[in-house]
Amino acid sequence: MLKEYRILRKHGKQFIPDVTKPVLPATFKGRPIISTEEVDKAAIIDCCPTDAIADDNGITIDVGKCIFCGECAFRFPNKVRFSNDYKTATNDRNALIIREGEEQIIKIDPSLIRKEIRALFGRSLRLREVSAGGDNSSELELNATVNPNFDLARFGIDWVPSPRHADGLVITGPISKNMAEATAICYDAIPDPKFLILAGTDAISGGIFAGSPALDRSFLDGKIIDLYVPGNPVHPLTFVNGILQLTRKFKS
Amino acid sequence: MEKLLETKNNLPVRIADIPVVAYSKFFEVITFLLRSQDYHILSYIAYPTPEGLKFICAVGDDPNKSISLISHIIPTGAPLKVYSMMPKYDVFHSFERDIHEKYGVIFEDNHFLKPLRYPHDRINQESKITDYPFYQIGGNELHQVGVGPIHAGIIEPGHFRFLCAGERVLHLEIQLGWQHRGIEYLFLKKSKLNQRAVLAEQVAGDTAVGHGLAYAQCIESLAGLKIREKLNYERVIALEIERIGMHLFDLSNLCTGAAYQLGNATLGVLRTPTINYLQTWCGNRFAKGLIRPGGTHYPFTADLRDKLLAYLDNMEERYVQIADKFLNLSGIVLRFQDIGTLTRKQVYMIGGVGVTAKMAGLKRDSRWSHPFAGYHELHHEPVLFDTGDIYARIQVRHYEILQSIKYLRRIAEMINYDNQVPSPLTDENLRMAKNCLNISITEGWRGEIVHTAITDDEGKISCYKIKDPSMHNWWALALSLRDREISDFPINNKSYDHSYCGHDL
Numbered sequence: 001m002l003k004e005y006r007i008l009r010k011h012g013k014q015f016i017p018d019v020t021k022p023v024l025p026a027t028f029k030g031r032p033i034i035s036t037e038e039v040d041k042a043a044i045i046d047c048c049p050t051d052a053i054a055d056d057n058g059i060t061i062d063v064g065k066c067i068f069c070g071e072c073a074f075r076f077p078n079k080v081r082f083s084n085d086y087k088t089a090t091n092d093r094n095a096l097i098i099r100e101g102e103e104q105i106i107k108i109d110p111s112l113i114r115k116e117i118r119a120l121f122g123r124s125l126r127l128r129e130v131s132a133g134g135d136n137s138s139e140l141e142l143n144a145t146v147n148p149n150f151d152l153a154r155f156g157i158d159w160v161p162s163p164r165h166a167d168g169l170v171i172t173g174p175i176s177k178n179m180a181e182a183t184a185i186c187y188d189a190i191p192d193p194k195f196l197i198l199a200g201t202d203a204i205s206g207g208i209f210a211g212s213p214a215l216d217r218s219f220l221d222g223k224i225i226d227l228y229v230p231g232n233p234v235h236p237l238t239f240v241n242g243i244l245q246l247t248r249k250f251k252s
Numbered sequence: 253m254e255k256l257l258e259t260k261n262n263l264p265v266r267i268a269d270i271p272v273v274a275y276s277k278f279f280e281v282i283t284f285l286l287r288s289q290d291y292h293i294l295s296y297i298a299y300p301t302p303e304g305l306k307f308i309c310a311v312g313d314d315p316n317k318s319i320s321l322i323s324h325i326i327p328t329g330a331p332l333k334v335y336s337m338m339p340k341y342d343v344f345h346s347f348e349r350d351i352h353e354k355y356g357v358i359f360e361d362n363h364f365l366k367p368l369r370y371p372h373d374r375i376n377q378e379s380k381i382t383d384y385p386f387y388q389i390g391g392n393e394l395h396q397v398g399v400g401p402i403h404a405g406i407i408e409p410g411h412f413r414f415l416c417a418g419e420r421v422l423h424l425e426i427q428l429g430w431q432h433r434g435i436e437y438l439f440l441k442k443s444k445l446n447q448r449a450v451l452a453e454q455v456a457g458d459t460a461v462g463h464g465l466a467y468a469q470c471i472e473s474l475a476g477l478k479i480r481e482k483l484n485y486e487r488v489i490a491l492e493i494e495r496i497g498m499h500l501f502d503l504s505n506l507c508t509g510a511a512y513q514l515g516n517a518t519l520g521v522l523r524t525p526t527i528n529y530l531q532t533w534c535g536n537r538f539a540k541g542l543i544r545p546g547g548t549h550y551p552f553t554a555d556l557r558d559k560l561l562a563y564l565d566n567m568e569e570r571y572v573q574i575a576d577k578f579l580n581l582s583g584i585v586l587r588f589q590d591i592g593t594l595t596r597k598q599v600y601m602i603g604g605v606g607v608t609a610k611m612a613g614l615k616r617d618s619r620w621s622h623p624f625a626g627y628h629e630l631h632h633e634p635v636l637f638d639t640g641d642i643y644a645r646i647q648v649r650h651y652e653i654l655q656s657i658k659y660l661r662r663i664a665e666m667i668n669y670d671n672q673v674p675s676p677l678t679d680e681n682l683r684m685a686k687n688c689l690n691i692s693i694t695e696g697w698r699g700e701i702v703h704t705a706i707t708d709d710e711g712k713i714s715c716y717k718i719k720d721p722s723m724h725n726w727w728a729l730a731l732s733l734r735d736r737e738i739s740d741f742p743i744n745n746k747s748y749d750h751s752y753c754g755h756d757l
Contacts, residue, residue, distance in 0.1 A: 004514055007574055014521050027535035027550070049447040069541045071446050074549050074675075082535075129406040133433045135753050136408055137457025137538045140501070143406045147520045161404030178370055178381045178430045178756075179409055182401050208442070208450045214372035214434030232540060233457060 014148045019240050020087075028235075029068040029082035032061045034100035039079045047075050050201075050208050058100040063088060064204040067232040089229040089242025096204075096228060108227075108245045116193040117226065121167055121247050124156045127197075128166035128190065132183045133215070134173030137233035138200040142170065150236045157243060163189035168226070172234075174202040174209040180216040187219070195226035197243075199234045207232065256281065256311075256320040261622035262473040264690040267706065270308065270323045275334050278307070278324040283340045285311050285320065289600050292616065294319060295691060295704045296347040298355060299715040304328045305355055310691050310704070314621035319691055326357070336362035343603030346723050369429035369756045373437060384427045389415050394422075397738060401430045408752035414738055424733040424741075426726055431756035439716040445471065445545055445679050452703075453540045455718055456754035460536075461487075461494040462696025463718070463754075464543035466703040469624060470692035471545040474684040474707060475677070479546075481626070482671045485663050486552040488626040489560070490530070490539055492656040492663075495697040497526040499649040500571075502749045506646060507578060509743040510587040515578040522571055529563050532556070546677030554669040561664060568657050575650055588642040592732035592744040595640055602731070603724035606699015607652075608748060611645045613638035618695040625694075629666065630659055642747040684711040698722060698751060720754030 016022055024030070036058070045053045052065035053072060059079065061072070073080045085105075090096060092109045131139050145152040146159060160166050163186050175183060187196070198220075201207040209215060229242050259265045273281070285291045295310040304327040311320045326332060336359035337344040348359045349368040356375040359365060367374070370381045389396065394417055401409035411427040438451055452467035453460040465487055472479060500523040507515030527537040534542040534550040542550055578584050594604075599612040609616035617634035619627045635651040637644040684707050692703045699721030706715040725748060732744045 003577060007514065007518060007577060010570055010573060011518055011521055014524075025532045025535070027533070028531060029535045029541075047446070049442070049444060049450050067450055067540075068536070069446065069450055070535070070549065130402055131406070131408045131431075133431050133753070134408060135454045135457030136751065137460070137540070139406050139408060140458060141537070144524075147524070148517050149521065149524050159406055173431070174433060176431060176433055176756075177372060178432050179401065181382065182409065182430070186402055202454075208447065208454060209433045209438065212372075212434040212438055214432050214437070232536075233538060235537070 015151045015154075016149055019150065019237060019244070022237060024084045024086055024235075024237070026084055028084040028086065029070050031063065031083050031085040031088050031106055032066070032073075032098050033081045033083055033103055034059055034061060034098060035079055035081075036100050037078050039076050044072055044076050044079065047071050050210065060100070061098045062096060062205070063098060063106070063230045064093065064096040064228060065201065065207070065210070066230070067201050067207050086235050086237045087241050088231070089227055089238055089245070091225070091227050091246065093225070093228060096230060108242070113246060114193075114195070114224070114226065117195055117246065118248055120193065121195075125168070125243070125247060126158055126160045126166050127168050127170050128160055128163045128186065129170045129172065130179075130183050130186050132171055132173040132179040133176035133209070134200065134202060138172040138202070138231070141233045141236050142172065142199060142239065145236045145239055150240055152240055152243075155244060157247075163187075164191065166190050166194070168195040168197060170197040170199050171203045172199050174206040174212070174215050175217045175219060177214055177216040180219055184219050196223055197227040197229065198225055199229045199239060201230055201232045204228050204230060256322050259319050259321060259691070260317065261319065261618070261624055261693045262469050262690065264473050264685055264688040265321065267687050267689055270321045270689065272323050272325055275324050278309070278322060279335065279337060281322055282309055282311060283337060286341050289614065290314050292605075293343050293347070293603060294693065294700075295702050295717065295719055296344070297704055297715070297717045298351040298357065299706065300355070301325070304330065305332065305357065307351075308689065312622065314615065317622055319622070321689070332357040333360065335360045338362045338364065341603075342601045342727070343724060367429065369432050371432055371757075372434050381429055384411070386413050386425055386427070387415060387423065389422070393417055410752050412741070414733070414741075416738065419737050421733045421736055421738060424730045426730055428726065428752060428755050431753040433753070433757070435757040436716055436718060440713065443712070445677060445682060449544050453543075455757065456720060456751045457538055457540070458498055459494070459696040459698065459701070459751070459754065460538045460540045461490045461543055462694050462701050465491065465625065466692045466694045466701045468543050468545040469694070470690050470703045470705045471677070471682070471684070473690045473692065474688060474705060475546075475682055476685065477546055477677070480671065480673060482552070482667055483548065483673045484626040485667045486548065486673065487543065488630070488663050489552060489660060490542055491625070491694070491696070492660050493526060493530055494539060496653050496656050497523050497530075498697045499653050500526060502746065503646065503649055505746045505749070506588070506642075506743065507584070509746050510584050512578060512581065512584060515574060515584075518570070518574045522567055525563055525567060529560065532559060544676035547674035548676065551673045552667065557664045557667070557669070560660065564657055564660060571653065579646070579650060585643065587743070588646060588747075591642050591740055592736065592747065593639070593641040594728055594731055596638065598731055599640070599728060602727040604728050605725065606695070606697075606721045607645055607648050608699060608721075608725040608728045610634055611637050611648045612640035616700060618693045618700045622693045626663060630662070642743060645747040684713075686711045696721065698749070698754075699725065718757060720751055722750040722752075722755045726750050726755060
């Protein structure tokens with residue numbers, strides 16, 4: 001018993017008291033910032049492995065397609081810089097497209113949050129996760145959201161095994177053809193009202209797998225996506241902050 | 253004895269130099285070599301050539317640190333039918349199923365010629381993942397239990413079918429392929445260096461360094477690049493930190509399996525600074541983006557060394573304290589000893605590698621047998637246990653963590669911090685050898701990772717095959733469950749922690 005006590009004391013308090021506050025190291029690649037500097041547009045668009053960079057009245061980066069390899073920032077350091085801002089989850093797909101010029105914070109649009117989400121899931125929320133071609137990194141990070149550090153369960157949010165017990169579905173991975181049917185069955189098994197979260201760049205756009213003939217993303221057609229959580233993999237803090245903002249646990 | 257072409261890890265050879273023999277000779281030579289446990293199959297691939305379907309087999313000679321290559325061609329138009337090597341050595345079943353599924357080759361006497369991963373470009377588009385031909389049993393006391401593809405936790409999908417007599421599991425059949433994303437196809441389609449590096453890191457996101465390094469070294473060897481000592485050492489550091497992080501995760505999970513909450517919480521907490529260290533280094537907790545062909549964007553600095561040593565001191569003290577507790581806890585020992593036991597012979601027959609081999613006393617560790625990067629100087633000796641049960645798998649992980657800590661401290665001292673490392677290779681500067689084959693081996697935390705690349709007349713990659721350690725290791729889980737109860741499945745599964753996406757590609 002004394003030994004257990006010593007182990008616990010050695011570890012001390014591990015939880016992050018305020019999950020909206022931690023500062024990640026400067027190397028962390030979160031929300032990109034694009035300057036107005038003139039660059040060779042064709043070259044910067046070409047250097048992106050996932051076609052996340054486009055020219056739309058100036059250079060844009062689609063964080064829903066970006067896999068945060070940082071190649072553009074290394075080749076064009078004066079043009080693109082990745083900040084360590086991890087609060088990149090949003091319910092507005094367009095908010096993920098970062099334009100050049102001033103800093104563009106990625107926020108949740110309150111007008112897009114469905115009424116039932118705020119009314120029903122504000123105090124207690126159960127989520128079911130399905131990996132549909134995910135590479136096990138986003139899955140591990142979502143597991144980490146309930147570890148002693150991030151401790152999502154303290155907010156009344158937890159992961160459940162059965163879709164019947166769940167209020168919403170979180171998808172990781174680009175949705176492989178072989179998993180398309182199982183994903184749809186799982187979603188259908190969740191009682192209404194339910195919501196849908198895409199976690200990780202792979203889930204949002206297919207990421208590096210976009211265009212692969214082994215994917216079948218038709219499941220997403222016509223579905224309302226309640227939260228996009230970018231990342232490769234999703235950082236636990238991105239997910240925790242996104243889900244809290246969505247369910248109005250916090251005002252940030 | 254037919255002359256084989258000898259090579260080494262990351263030493264490209266000309267395709268034309270690989271002896272082409274009749275299938276009977278091919279069969280005889282390979283099965284002869286495998287009679288000794290010193291040899292194992294590194295890669296066995298088939299790919300279409302103008303002359304016909306070409307089979308290349310790479311056999312690793314572990315003590316001699318060499319690779320032997322031999323090939324066979326089924327000419328265009330000839331019947332795609334050969335006899336199977338599986339009746340002699342089970343290791344061939346997944347290779348032959350892969351080739352069968354892709355090109356329709358019939359392997360006679362392979363009684364397990366079932367679909368392997370249902371790739372999008374399979375020859376028989378009629379076969380559907382939802383009607384896999386499972387083994388069937390019937391009778392009053394017999395029943396079947398199906399689990400998956402979606403499981404209870406936040407893990408990847410796979411289907412497990414238990415055939416049981418009462419409580420006893422007669423056989424566990426594992427059906428995979430759900431995670432197939434077409435990686436080998438995309439490797440040819442997306443031809444930029446960076447695109448392929450990203451793809452390699454996503455073969456299995458939990459082994460981003462292992463697969464990323466196998467890819468990077470493959471390109472470097474084909475381009476004839478000499479890698480500086482400092483970069484090689486940095487890569488060892490990344491690989492060993494990845495190993496510590498994932499071993500901690502597995503040990504933490506196994507504590508949950510035995511309902512030991514303190515172990516689960518503390519080991520999970522210890523993983524956080526481990527992967528956060530990678531985040532400090534390169535901005536990603538799984539080190540995605542760190543390994544690139546030819547160089548790196550994130551040189552290992554003296555400042556990073558100080559942080560590494562501080563992290564190691566802190567982590568080691570806390571780890572040793574909890575490890576000392578849980579490894580001797582009667583609840584843990586009783587739950588894990590003599591459960592899911594495999595013999596060395598079994599592991600050898602199925603081609604087990606990494607932790608799966610070492611826990612049964614089979615010496616398979618490419619840091620020792622096919623050293624790469626900075627491992628030449630470390631003179632690595634694998635951690636071996638011979639009991640083959642879950643407790644042995646725990647012990648292998650435990651001692652590997654301690655070993656990795658030791659290596660990290662040593663390597664941190666060996667690096668000359670005044671030396672520079674180059675930036676990654678760019679597409680414009682890439683010239684790869686023409687008509688060559690290269691085998692690149694690394695030792696990820698799960699075990700041996702093999703990337704095989706073949707270039708065409710223009711020096712472009714025309715065939716890229718990936719072998720994740722899980723490709724064969726999955727079979728160990730099926731064998732471990734024989735004569736056990738279904739309730740032993742979760743701890744057995746966690747004790748191996750095979751990769752679904754690495755298998756499905």
